[in-house]
Amino acid sequence: MVVAAALYGCFKDTYGYTDYRISIYTQPTKEAEFQRARDIDSYAYYVDTTDWAILSYEDAVAGRITNKTTGEVKEMPDVWGELNASDEYQVSLIINRKTSMLVVVDPQMQIYAYRKYELPINLPQVDTKLYLTGWKPDHASGGWRVVNKFYEK
Secondary structure, rough: OOOHHHHHHHOOOOOOOOOEEEEEEOOOOOOOOOOOOOOEEEEEEEOOOOOOEOOHHHHHOOOEEEEEOOOEEOOOOOOOOOOOOOOOEEEEEOOOEEEEEEEEEEEOOEEEEEEEEEEOOOEEEEEEEEEOOOOOOOOOOOOEEEOOOOOOO
């Protein structure tokens, strides 16, 4: 704790948030080329994925999460993402709490992805990529868990 406080004091400017920017690419079939996503919903809850889950695709679309132990339901995300399809990083989420659950939903392919995110010390912007593949079952992708409830072999 003392080390973190000492490091925090070393920065000229300090930031208590991160602009988490995501460049999202989709591939509906194995033969298709990856394309930049154009219709994406995104949001974040200030919760830990250890305790909270998205129980269905419908819940993901509705922005609803459920506590794995108590069954408590949250239906109002703490942060809504901004979408600008023409930007290199189409999605932007401003995160200002230590632990977050980030969620991205692709309504066209009917899949969603989520991840736990730990706020870094003094990092005002994070740029990352996410690849959503409609032809795969649930899988991991660069720290994200991609859920495809409608996957068929």
